[in-house]
Amino acid sequence: MAGTAGHAPETTPGDKGLAADGTIRREGAPERVRADFAPVVEAARVRLAGAFGPGRPHSAYLYGSVPRGTAIPGVSDLDLLVALDDEPTARDRAVAEETAAALDSAFPVVDGVGLLLSSVRSLLSEAERHDGGFFVACLCTPLFGDDLALRLPRYRPTSLLARETNGDLALALPRWRAAAAGATTDEARLRLNRRVARRLVRSAFTLVMPRWGGWTSDLDRSAGLFADHYPDRPVRAAQVRAAAVLARTPSPAPSGSAMLIEDLAPWLAAEYTAVHGTKAPRPAG
Structure with a gap:
């Protein structure tokens, strides 16, 4: 995701990725998605909104090089997370695989599509507070739905987080x-x-x-x-x-x-x- 022709550094040399209060900034943003990737991101938004049945999913997110603005056409993959109101079923996982494969096939600008499934309960649980919760709050960019980051704490670069x-x-x-x-x-x-x-x-x-x-x-x-x-x-x-x-x-x-x-x-x-x-x-x- 970094270091090939056309790649721009993700941060300046002195930037440690922190907000003024010393907590870790969210690293991606919708406006950082490059124009080449906008069509596949929009297609993902539309397909995921209707893929899992009425009223599902709760929310969806981008992560990785695409929302950081460092993705390379034809080289980078598209990484997605879907949060469901209930626990993912076998059918949900089959739908996720089919949706990811369809997006990958339809858009040569990405080299693979990864689609993670989780539940709101799991992502907000105490057990996942410094793993899945951190992932959503700091490494994921909202695609649609209610942003779970608003229900999670701010994170610092601690040994606990490591x-x-x-x-x-x-x-x-x-x-x-x-x-x-x-x-x-x-x-x-x-x-x-x-x-x-x-x-x-x-x-x-x-x-x-x-x-x-x-x-x-x-x-x-x-x-x-x-x-x-x-x-x-x-x-x-x-x-x-x-x-x-x-x-x-x-x-x-x-x-x-x-x-x-x-x-x-x-x-x-x-x-x-x-x-x-x-x-x-x-x-x-």
């Missing part, structure tokens, strides 16, 4: 290894590498976020900040920078998957636990 956003990295390792073993096509490996690389760069950033004292979603900047705070780990810094490249311009090479999943990820998960602890368990069901 732990609750990415303190479950170790739990992802078995899933990633299984996905890597089952990825038999270049397309499957490319998408896996991009997904894993993004998560690892963001985890590397949130590992050092409280010490830096700010927020950014820029992958290059995140990798640089990790390197700044781990000067005694040049190999890990180089791996995080390589992951930032793979996140923007993914490769299907199995060597990329091996570096990410078998080398960087286990070290980062262990370091994260040592520094911030592990994410609080979520209620069953």
Whole structure:
């Protein structure tokens, strides 16, 4: 999402993504959506408003490079969150997959559409206060409906926020290894590498976020900040920078998957636990 031709920096060098009171600013806005992406955003708004039945959903949001204004036509994906008044059903998830696939097929300006489903209850719950709640309040831009951010607190770059956003990295390792073993096509490996690389760069950033004292979603900047705070780990810094490249311009090479999943990820998960602890368990069901 960052660092390729035509990319504009997401923040100025001295900007830590904070409001005047030291809380994390919401990073996207409707006016930042570039003209190339306006048609697919409008189509998403229309389709989602009627996709889940009468009176549903409660609200919908954009997140990622599109509402930050840094998306690259034909390279970036479109990321969406839908909040339902009740818990998502199997049918809701099937509808979400069909809607995402239809948008992806109809609009070549995006390279993939991701559509997350959650419930209002979950996003506003105490368990999700520093994960899903933070995500909505600071990383999501309203598409339609009542903005849940108005019912959530302001957030600061604390160790608690670091732990609750990415303190479950170790739990992802078995899933990633299984996905890597089952990825038999270049397309499957490319998408896996991009997904894993993004998560690892963001985890590397949130590992050092409280010490830096700010927020950014820029992958290059995140990798640089990790390197700044781990000067005694040049190999890990180089791996995080390589992951930032793979996140923007993914490769299907199995060597990329091996570096990410078998080398960087286990070290980062262990370091994260040592520094911030592990994410609080979520209620069953």
